[in-house]
Amino acid sequence: MxxxxxxxxxxxxxxxxxxxxxxxxxxxxxxxxxxxxxxxxxxxxxxxxxxxxxxxxxxxxxxxxxxxxxxxxxxxxxxxxxxxxxxxxxxxxxxxxxxxxxxxxxxxxxxxxxxxxxxxxxxxxxxxxxxxxxxxxxxxxxxxxxxxxxQPPRWTAPRAMRTAGIVITAVSAAVLVLGTVVTGSGPHSGDTKASRTGFDPEAMSQLHADAVFVLVGLSIAVWFGLRALGAPLRVTRAAAVLVLVELSQGVVGFVQYFAGLPWYVVILHMLGACLVWTATLNLLLAMSPPRSQAGSDERDHSLASTA
Structure with a gap:
């Protein structure tokens, strides 16, 4: 053992x-x-x-x-x-x-x-x-x-690109939060006795969709940016996978909305949400420098500011 x-x-x-x-x-x-x-x-x-x-x-x-x-x-x-x-x-x-x-x-x-x-x-x-x-x-x-x-040797992305990865992660998290508000406002409460948020489901769905559009746009922009910078294939592939998963999730989202929220499509959408999240984290880690180098970057920045 x-x-x-x-x-x-x-x-x-x-x-x-x-x-x-x-x-x-x-x-x-x-x-x-x-x-x-x-x-x-x-x-x-x-x-x-x-x-x-x-x-x-x-x-x-x-x-x-x-x-x-x-x-x-x-x-x-x-x-x-x-x-x-x-x-x-x-x-x-x-x-x-x-x-x-x-x-x-x-x-x-x-x-x-x-x-x-x-x-x-x-x-x-x-x-x-x-x-x-x-x-x-x-x-x-x-x-x-x-x-x-x-782990293969990590590629150190420019600071602006790393910041973009953090922004994408934050927007992805916001999309998930808004998704819970949509769920809490919709018809699938889990039990007839369960209360609802009281928000308009259509308005919450539109807000959620708007956040998804922002997320997809940012992800595509980062993919183009990584290609322009000549990033390693594994890094550009991580960005491409994120975009493809987001687009697939968007299609499932539209289907569930216009089909009247059938349970099997909603479950597929929940699975897609988890896959978007893991693909987001994968991209963020692919663009993150090793811890020692990240610490060195922060020290260099601090010294430059002092000078």
Missing amino acids: NEWLERPATLRGAAFALLAANIGIVCTGGLVRLTGSGLGCPTWPRCTDESYVTTSEMGYHGVIEFGNRTLTFVLSVFAVVALAAAWRQRARSRAALRGAVWVLAGIAAQGVLGGITVRMALNPWTVAAHFLLSIALIAVAFLFWYRTRE
């Missing part, structure tokens, strides 16, 4: 499994909401006041909600394996060990927030927080996985 945990491939595999599982649980969480099963288990941590598991009286709503809760334990198993491998390989990468700890802590926090969401009868703002915490956890899991890979 120790020999297996000490293999770099084990750590990489566990990290990737964590990333994939965190994306997957976002989609299954969407299925809970879209089937009206958000209160299939009406309390927490029990499923009912008398039982920790679903009962026949809860019907398929209880099965769906309890099934989604069970996936948290699957995530936890992946996280424990990843943490054990990272601990055995801590001499090789302290950063990976910190990443494994943060992912495990995030899974625990997500479980508690999920319980609070149920206790608050699917208040749209706690539902939004639940989703956004998943997005933050995906970011941590992606960085964890990224650090377990064999």
Whole structure:
């Protein structure tokens, strides 16, 4: 067992499994909401006041909600394996060990927030927080996985281009936040008893779409900029992948809106949101200098300002 945990491939595999599982649980969480099963288990941590598991009286709503809760334990198993491998390989990468700890802590926090969401009868703002915490956890899991890979020499992008990468990341995050507001204003509340934000769904959808247009425009501009600068192929490819994923997500978004929000298209849109986010992070990391060089850049800038 120790020999297996000490293999770099084990750590990489566990990290990737964590990333994939965190994306997957976002989609299954969407299925809970879209089937009206958000209160299939009406309390927490029990499923009912008398039982920790679903009962026949809860019907398929209880099965769906309890099934989604069970996936948290699957995530936890992946996280424990990843943490054990990272601990055995801590001499090789302290950063990976910190990443494994943060992912495990995030899974625990997500479980508690999920319980609070149920206790608050699917208040749209706690539902939004639940989703956004998943997005933050995906970011941590992606960085964890990224650090377990064999890294090629990083290309140092000009400061302006690195700033553009940060702006794209911020806009991508804003798109996700606005998406939760659209969801909280729309018809898929997770349960007939759940409240809504009170915002106009069409107005929120338009605001969300406007932010997407900005994101796509910025991403295309960065892609052209990277090509003009002669950036390495892996960096320009990261920008191209982001643009393609964004355009695909835009098509799915228009289809779900004009088709009346069919559940299977909405789940595909949620998956697309996670893929846009990971593609955004991939581009940001591809343009980021090594930590030592980033620190050197900041010191040089500080010295220049002093002079």
